[in-house]
Amino acid sequence: MTSKNDIYFSKEHEQVRRAVRDFVNKEINPYMDEWEEKSEAPLHELFGKMGDLGFLGIRYDPKYGGQGLDYWYELVFLEEMAHVKGFGIPTAVGVQTHMATPALHDYGSDFLKETYLKPAIAGKMVSAIAVTEPGAGSDVSALKTTARKQGDHYVLNGSKIYITNGVQADFLTLLARTSDDPGYHSFSLLVVPTDIPGFSVSRKLDKLGLRSSDTAELFFDSMRIPAANVIGKEGEGFIYQMQQFQHERFVILPAAYIAARDMIDMTVEHLRQRMVFGKPLIKKQVLRHRLAGWLTEIECMRQLTYHIVQMKTAGLDATREISMGKVYAARLLRKVADGCLQMYGGLGFMNEMLISRYYRDARIMSIGGGADEVMQDVIAKLEGY
Numbered sequence: 001m002t003s004k005n006d007i008y009f010s011k012e013h014e015q016v017r018r019a020v021r022d023f024v025n026k027e028i029n030p031y032m033d034e035w036e037e038k039s040e041a042p043l044h045e046l047f048g049k050m051g052d053l054g055f056l057g058i059r060y061d062p063k064y065g066g067q068g069l070d071y072w073y074e075l076v077f078l079e080e081m082a083h084v085k086g087f088g089i090p091t092a093v094g095v096q097t098h099m100a101t102p103a104l105h106d107y108g109s110d111f112l113k114e115t116y117l118k119p120a121i122a123g124k125m126v127s128a129i130a131v132t133e134p135g136a137g138s139d140v141s142a143l144k145t146t147a148r149k150q151g152d153h154y155v156l157n158g159s160k161i162y163i164t165n166g167v168q169a170d171f172l173t174l175l176a177r178t179s180d181d182p183g184y185h186s187f188s189l190l191v192v193p194t195d196i197p198g199f200s201v202s203r204k205l206d207k208l209g210l211r212s213s214d215t216a217e218l219f220f221d222s223m224r225i226p227a228a229n230v231i232g233k234e235g236e237g238f239i240y241q242m243q244q245f246q247h248e249r250f251v252i253l254p255a256a257y258i259a260a261r262d263m264i265d266m267t268v269e270h271l272r273q274r275m276v277f278g279k280p281l282i283k284k285q286v287l288r289h290r291l292a293g294w295l296t297e298i299e300c301m302r303q304l305t306y307h308i309v310q311m312k313t314a315g316l317d318a319t320r321e322i323s324m325g326k327v328y329a330a331r332l333l334r335k336v337a338d339g340c341l342q343m344y345g346g347l348g349f350m351n352e353m354l355i356s357r358y359y360r361d362a363r364i365m366s367i368g369g370g371a372d373e374v375m376q377d378v379i380a381k382l383e384g385y
């Protein structure tokens with residue numbers, strides 16, 4: 001019998017799904033409590049295992065170790081990663097696959113791809129994306145870190161904040177100002193190896209959620225970066241980063257409809273056995289209707305995501321749809337996490353309960369990678385308002 005999944009996914013897609021699911025169940029979920037407690041996961045070890053299985057370069061060029069597969073395989077991977085119990089590890093992995101490497105793959109020289117993309121796909125190097133600064137978050141163009149050309153090097157000075165994987169990264173994909181001219185053509189994306197003198201992790205940051213992913217403040221003191229480490233053309237970094245953001249923002253869409261469903265499933269189990277006023281809580285129509293409302297939104301979220309995959313497969317620009325999807329996904333996750341916690345009662349407020357982790361982790365989704373308001377600005381602008 002044909003299942004709903006068969007409309008979109010082939011047997012081969014399902015094989016990949018099973019492989020990722022097995023990995024999540026065996027190599028990630030059993031360690032989540034420990035990594036949350038430590039506020040860090042062993043990324044070199046974890047990425048090494050994922051690289052061996054071909055998970056870190058699903059869409060990337062086989063010449064550099066990628067699988068060369070289509071957007072549907074990538075979606076299968078993201079859907080299964082969303083079954084991780086908490087968003088810390090999917091975020092750390094997403095940085096490696098969808099935030100720090102897309103521009104390197106699309107615009108990097110052969111030298112850069114051999115030296116950095118290949119080991120990132122193999123899981124031998126950990127990467128981070130370094131855009132945000134203390135004075136420049138939503139307004140990326142306000143960044144002050146400079147890379148000044150001196151012969152065959154750039155001299156890098158400045159700092160970056162809230163950098164995921166920043167404590168463990170072997171290289172950063174970093175956006176810096178390479179010219180003082182106004183406008184968007186004064187920035188460049190550089191690959192910054194963290195073993196060059198002048199690099200330091202000034203602070204490992206203590207966070208409300210995503211505790212299993214490390215987040216750092218970084219400092220650059222006259223680091224000498226080889227000129228060959230510029231991705232694509234000097235001065236085009238801002239444009240590349242705006243494109244790279246589309247991959248980053250897309251990741252949250254499947255995370256939303258999968259993790260929200262997981263939260264609901266686990267909450268329903270609780271509602272079935274929790275007796276209140278002499279009956280299981282699931283018998284309360286107000287709660288059943290609330291659950292049905294969320295399931296409806298989850299289905300909308302899934303269908304928008306599949307539509308975006310079709311657009312991307314057809315080579316269409318999906319900036320408008322991805323921006324809409326990011327706002328919707330973030331709000332859906334926050335709403336479902338909050339609503340499920342409410343249904344658990346006092347138990348849901350206990351740190352030992354997974355729902356409390358989802359509740360803490362979901363909060364960042366409306367802020368990171370472009371806050372809701374920034375996404376709405378993009379949508380309004382594209383509509384000509």
Ligand SMILES: Cc1cc2nc3c(=O)[nH]c(=O)nc-3n(C[C@H](O)[C@H](O)[C@H](O)COP(=O)(O)OP(=O)(O)OC[C@H]3O[C@@H](n4cnc5c(N)ncnc54)[C@H](O)[C@@H]3O)c2cc1C
Nearest residue numbers: 129130131132136137138162163164367368369370371373
């Ligand atoms: C856990 C975590 C991980 C992160 N990982 C990374 C990373 O790996 N690499 C990286 O470069 N950055 C990372 N960030 C940074 C993140 O992308 C920024 O925090 C985000 O872009 C918002 O920037 P900001 O914090 O400077 O907020 P601000 O720019 O100061 O904005 C504050 C608030 O103002 C509102 N706002 C902003 N713009 C508008 C507008 N146009 N209209 C109306 N309201 C608006 C929004 O509600 C926003 O939340 C991370 C952040 C966190 C917390």
